[in-house]
Amino acid sequence: MTTSSRADRGGWAGDAHSDDTSLLDRATSTAVRRRSLRLLGELLRPRWRPLAWAGALIVVGTLGQVAGPLLVQAGVDSALPALRDGDPGPLVAVGGTYLVAAVLGGVCAGAYVRAAARVAQSVLLELRRRVFRHTQRLSLEFHESYTSGRVISRQTSDLEALRELFDGGLTGVVSSLMLMLFTGVALFVVDWRSGLVLVGALVPAWWLTRWFQRRSQLLYREQRTASARLIVKFVETMTGMRAVQAFRREPAVDAAYSVLGEEYRDANLRIFGVNGRYQPGLVLIGNVTVAAALAYGGWRVYDGGLELGALVAVLLYVKRFFQPIQQLGMFYNALQSAVAALEKVSGLLAEEPTVVEPRHPTPLPRARGEVRLDDVTFGYGRGPVVLPALDLTIPAGQTVALVGSTGAGKSTLAKLVTRFYDAREGRVLLDGVDVRDLSSADLRRAVVMVTQEAYLFSGTVRENIALGRPEATDAEVEAAARAVGVHDFVQSLSQGYDTEVNKRGGRVSSGQRQLISFARAFLADPAVLVLDEATSSLDLPGERLVQRGLQTLLADRTALIIAHRLSTVEIADRVLVMEHGTVVEDGTPGELVARRGRFAALHRAWQDSLV
Numbered sequence: 001m002t003t004s005s006r007a008d009r010g011g012w013a014g015d016a017h018s019d020d021t022s023l024l025d026r027a028t029s030t031a032v033r034r035r036s037l038r039l040l041g042e043l044l045r046p047r048w049r050p051l052a053w054a055g056a057l058i059v060v061g062t063l064g065q066v067a068g069p070l071l072v073q074a075g076v077d078s079a080l081p082a083l084r085d086g087d088p089g090p091l092v093a094v095g096g097t098y099l100v101a102a103v104l105g106g107v108c109a110g111a112y113v114r115a116a117a118r119v120a121q122s123v124l125l126e127l128r129r130r131v132f133r134h135t136q137r138l139s140l141e142f143h144e145s146y147t148s149g150r151v152i153s154r155q156t157s158d159l160e161a162l163r164e165l166f167d168g169g170l171t172g173v174v175s176s177l178m179l180m181l182f183t184g185v186a187l188f189v190v191d192w193r194s195g196l197v198l199v200g201a202l203v204p205a206w207w208l209t210r211w212f213q214r215r216s217q218l219l220y221r222e223q224r225t226a227s228a229r230l231i232v233k234f235v236e237t238m239t240g241m242r243a244v245q246a247f248r249r250e251p252a253v254d255a256a257y258s259v260l261g262e263e264y265r266d267a268n269l270r271i272f273g274v275n276g277r278y279q280p281g282l283v284l285i286g287n288v289t290v291a292a293a294l295a296y297g298g299w300r301v302y303d304g305g306l307e308l309g310a311l312v313a314v315l316l317y318v319k320r321f322f323q324p325i326q327q328l329g330m331f332y333n334a335l336q337s338a339v340a341a342l343e344k345v346s347g348l349l350a351e352e353p354t355v356v357e358p359r360h361p362t363p364l365p366r367a368r369g370e371v372r373l374d375d376v377t378f379g380y381g382r383g384p385v386v387l388p389a390l391d392l393t394i395p396a397g398q399t400v401a402l403v404g405s406t407g408a409g410k411s412t413l414a415k416l417v418t419r420f421y422d423a424r425e426g427r428v429l430l431d432g433v434d435v436r437d438l439s440s441a442d443l444r445r446a447v448v449m450v451t452q453e454a455y456l457f458s459g460t461v462r463e464n465i466a467l468g469r470p471e472a473t474d475a476e477v478e479a480a481a482r483a484v485g486v487h488d489f490v491q492s493l494s495q496g497y498d499t500e501v502n503k504r505g506g507r508v509s510s511g512q513r514q515l516i517s518f519a520r521a522f523l524a525d526p527a528v529l530v531l532d533e534a535t536s537s538l539d540l541p542g543e544r545l546v547q548r549g550l551q552t553l554l555a556d557r558t559a560l561i562i563a564h565r566l567s568t569v570e571i572a573d574r575v576l577v578m579e580h581g582t583v584v585e586d587g588t589p590g591e592l593v594a595r596r597g598r599f600a601a602l603h604r605a606w607q608d609s610l611v
C-alpha cells in the first residue's frame with residue numbers, strides 16, 4: 001500500500017499512525033487535505049440553502065459597512081458645498097443614507113451570525129454522530145490497535161477545535177474576506193491611484209502571511225499531536241489506575257505526564273511566538289500604507305488632483321482594509337487548529353471495518369451450534385501467523401475447555417469463532433455455514449462471547465442483564481438471574497433489579513459481576529457460548545457459586561471456554577490443549593489425565609494448588 005492511499009484510508013494500520021506525526025510528506029499531506037475537503041463537502045452540500053441565505057446576508061451586511069466612507073466623501077465634496085450655497089437637501093440625504101446603510105449593515109451582520117451558527121451547529125452535530133457511529137461500526141482489529149485515548153481525543157478535543165472555528169472563526173473569516181474585497185473595490189472606485197498604493201502594500205503582507213501560514217500549519221499539527229498524546233496518557237493512566245497504584249508507578253507516570261504536558265505547553269508557546277511576529281508585522285505594514293496614502297493623497301489634494309472628501313474616504317478605506325487582515329490572522333489560528341482536527345477526524349471516518357457484513361447473507365434463524373474450523377490460518381494484520389492450518393470440529397451441545405500456555409492462541413481462536421476477526425485462509429463454519437455469510441444479527445444471536453472483564457454499563461442491574469434482549473420481560477430477567485444463581489444477591493441490593501450499578505449501593509464484586517454477565521448470556525440464549533473465564537481467583541463459596549451458575553449456563557449449548565480453573569475443566573466434555581496455535585492434545589479430561597502429557601501436568605499443578 002502506498003503512503004498516500006494509506007493516508008487516504010486513515011492510516012492507522014501498521015506501526016506509523018499518520019495522525020501521530022506532524023511531518024507528513026507532500027503526497028500524504030495532499031491526500032489528507034483532499035480527504036478532509038471531501039468530508040467538509042459531504043457535510044455542507046445538503047445545507048446549501050441555509051448557506052446561501054447566510055451568504056446573501058453577509059453580502060448585504062458588508063455593503064452596508066463599506067458604503068460609509070463613500071458617503072463621507074459625498075458629504076464632504078458635494079453636500080457641504082451645497083449647504084454653503086444654502087441647500088441643506090444633499091446633506092440630509094447623505095446623512096439619512098448613512099444611517100440606513102449602517103442600520104442595514106448591522107442588522108444583516110447580526111442575522112448572518114445567527115444563520116451561520118445554525119449551519120455550523122448542525123454540521124457539528126452530524127460529525128459528532130458520525131464519529132460515534134463509525135467508531136462503533138469498526139471492527140475489533142481497529143479498536144485493538146487505535147488506542148481508546150486517541151478515539152476519545154477525536155470525539156473531544158478535535159471536535160472542540162472544529163466547534164471553535166465554526167462558532168467564532170469561520171463567520172469572522174468570511175465576513176473579513178468579504179469586507180476586504182468590497183473595501184478594495186470601493187477604494188479603486190474612489191481613487192484608483194491610491195488603490196495601487198494598497199496593491200503595493202499587499203506584496204509584503206502576502207509574503208508575511210505565507211510565512212505565517214507555513215510555520216503555523218506545522219506548529220498546529222504539532223500542537224494537536226501533543227494534545228492527543230496528553231489525553232492518551234491520561235486515559236491510559238486512569239483506566240489502568242489499579243495497576244499504576246499496585247506497582248507504585250505514580251512517580252513514573254507523573255514524570256511521563258509532566259513531560260507530555262511540557263511538550264504541549266511548548267507547542268502552544270511556539271504558536272504564540274509565530275503569532276507574536278505576524279500580528280505586529282501586519283500592523284506595521286497597515287500603518288506604513290496609511291502614511292503612504294496620506295502623503296501621496298495630500299500632495300495631490302494640494303495639487304488639485306484629488307478632492308478632500310475623496311482623500312478622507314481613501315484613508316478610511318486603507319485603514320479598514322488592514323483591520324480584517326489582522327482579524328484573519330487570528331482566525332487563521334482557529335482555522336489551522338480545525339484543519340488539523342478535521343484531517344484526523346476524516347482519517348477516522350475513512351477507516352473501513354475489516355470484518356464486513358455479507359451482501360447476501362445466508363439466513364440462520366435457529367442455529368444448532370455446530371462449530372467447525374476448516375484449515376484455518378490466521379495472523380493479526382500483516383503480522384506473523386498465530387494459528388497455522390487449524391482443523392477443529394465441535395459438535396452441537398459440546399462443552400470444550402481450551403487450555404494452554406499464555407500466547408498459545410486461545411483468545412485468538414475465540415475471536416475467530418465469534419467473528420471479531422476473519423481467517424486469513426480457510427473457513428469458520430457454524431452449522432455448516434461460513435460465518436462470513438451470516439448476517440451480523442444472526443451471528444450475534446447464535447454466538448455470544450462472555451469476556452473476562454464482564455463489563456457492566458451504567459444503568460440498572462435489570463438493564464445490564466437484558467443487554468442482549470432489551471425487550472425481555474421482568475420475569476424473564478429474573479428467571480435468568482435465578483438460573484445462574486445471582487437472584488438472591490440482586491434482591492439484597494438497595495433497589496433490587498432497579499439498583500444502578502457502578503454507583504453507591506450498586507457496587508458489585510468481581511464474582512457477582514461475572515454472575516450478572518452469565519445471566520446476561522443466559523437471557524440472550526445463544527446456541528454457542530464463547531467464554532473467557534476470569535483469571536482472578538474467587539474465594540471458595542464464590543467459586544462454587546460461579547461454577548454452579550456456569551453449569552446452568554452451559555447446559556444444552558455449545559461452549560468454548562478459555563479455562564483458567566480446574567473446576568471448569570472438570571465439567572467440560574472435552575479439553576483442547578493449545579501450543580503455538582496448534583491443538584496438541586484433544587480428549588475428555590479423564591483421557592488426557594491418563595495420557596500423562598501436558599494436560600496431566602497442568603492438572604496435577606492445579607490440584608496441588610488446591611491443597
Ligand SMILES: Nc1ncnc2c1ncn2[C@@H]1O[C@H](COP(=O)(O)OP(=O)(O)OP(=O)(O)O)[C@@H](O)[C@H]1O
Nearest residue numbers: 144380383386404405406407408409410411412413
Ligand atoms: N491484537 C493483536 N494484535 C497482534 N497480535 C496479537 C493480538 N492479540 C494477540 N496477539 C498475538 O497472538 C498470539 C496469540 O495470542 P492469544 O491472545 O490468542 O493467546 P492466549 O492463548 O489467549 O493467551 P492468554 O492465555 O495469555 O490470553 C500471541 O503471540 C499474541 O502476541
